[in-house]
Amino acid sequence: MKFLDEAKVYIRSGDGGAGSVSFRREKFIEFGGPDGGDGGRGGDVWVEAVNGLNTLIDFRFQQHFKATIGTHGMGRNRTGGNGSDVTLKVPVGTQIFEEDKETLICDITEEGQRFRLAAGGNGGFGNAYFKSSVNQAPDWANPGLPGVEKTIWLRLKLIADAGLVGLPNAGKSTFLAAVTRARPKIANYPFTTLHPNLGVATVDGQEFVLADIPGLIEGAHEGVGIGDRFLGHVERTRVLLHLVSAQEEKVGKAYKTVKHELEAYGNDLTDKPEIVALSQIDVLDEETLKKKTRELARACGKTPFQISAVTGRGMTEIQRALRDIIVDANNTGEKLAKAPKLRHRDIAAAAEDEADDEEQQG
Structure with a gap:
């Protein structure tokens, strides 16, 4: 299974059935009159959020969705049957845009939520509808109204409570694997993570969802590296965890690079609460650690956490800090993102499968 977070889809609702022109013709009934029935309504096109879907991969294999037309009316005042609806089943967190990719149609944020994209x-009307005292034998009927056809874009934004950001090899995937049951690919080279990963962290009996996205580098907003398209997956989070690797020669510059990319991306990411942490501190001696902590503190304007996923140092404290911000957001009236019933291992496996495919093709 591959991870796909954007898809282009063509939809068309069903045309309405035409009304019937018919007259009652029976023996010994001289003036039977009109008895043409109405046409049936065309089917609608719906979108619905369902459980168990992690990506938009299904829309790679099917991009056209058409509802059926309504049945034409018939004599003896028989109304045609309505056309069958068609439903696009998407993961929770999917946004639907018009073809311009800017006009938002709807935002599907809860399981079971439905929205009609195109009405049939x-x-x-059959000719029986037009019968009156001054026109007792109308010989016309209305055609059915045409359905709606359009091209739309589906864009998935994962629903998580906290998002991990940082340069490549900042230790984001290692952090995710250490505090959740997710198993993202971890290796000592840049851009190990090619797709977002989700995991559910538990601290003091409380759960929250973490989202890990591919690393950002300088110029990501201009398409350098993987670019910044995956930042959409942390737009819904309550807090950002900014990891800066202790192996960076200039940790202050590393922090500012990612911060600049977040500002260039926009969408209020820089307005979110931010926790800064110096990761991979197990590779430093105490004197160097103090020096880099002070440098990072000057760059971000706050005292950073010191963590190591290998030794476990600072891991519980930073999880509690994340949880406190999430709970505060919930207590102030904001809706806390529910942990979606997703197969988090499948998302991680999707990234690994695609990475393996690319290596084989290379």
Whole structure:
């Protein structure tokens, strides 16, 4: 399974059925009159959030969705049947945009939420509808109204409570693997993470969802490296955890590089609460650690946490800090992101499978 967070889809609702032109013709009934029935309504196109989906991969294999047309009306005042609806099943957190990729149609944030993307056309009236005292034998009927057709974009933004950001090899995937049951790919080279990963962390009996995205480098907002397209997956988070590797020669510059990319991306990411941590501190001696901590503190304007996923130093404290901010956001009236019933291992496996495919092709 591969991770896909954007898809282009063509949809069309069903046309309404045409009304019928018919007259009652029976033996010994001289003036039977009109008895043409109405046409049926065309089917609608719906989108629905369902449990168990992690990506938009299904829309790589099917991009056209068409509802059926309504049945035409018939004689003896028989109304045509309505067309069948078609439903696009998407993961929780999917946004639907118009073809311009800017006009938001709807934002699906809860399991079971439904939205009608295109209404089917109404069926036409049969000639029986037009019968009156001054027109007792109308010989016309209405055609059904056409359905709606459009091209839309689906964009998935994972729902998580906290997001991990930082340069490549800052220890984000290692942190995620240490505090959750997720198993992202971890290796000692840049851009090990090619797709977002989710995990559920537990501290003091309370759970929150962590999202790990590929690392950012200078110029990411201009498409350098993997770019900044995956930042959309941390837009819904309550807090950002900014990891800076202790192996960086200039930790202050490393912090400012990522901060600049967040500002260039926009969408209020820089307005979110931020926790800064110096990661991978197990590789430093105490004197160097103090020096780099002071440098990072000057750059970010706050005292950073010191953590090591290998030794466990500072891991519990930083999880509690994340939890406190998330709980505060919930207590102030904001809706806490519920942990979606996702198969987090599948998302991690998707990244590994695609990475293996690319290595084989290379």
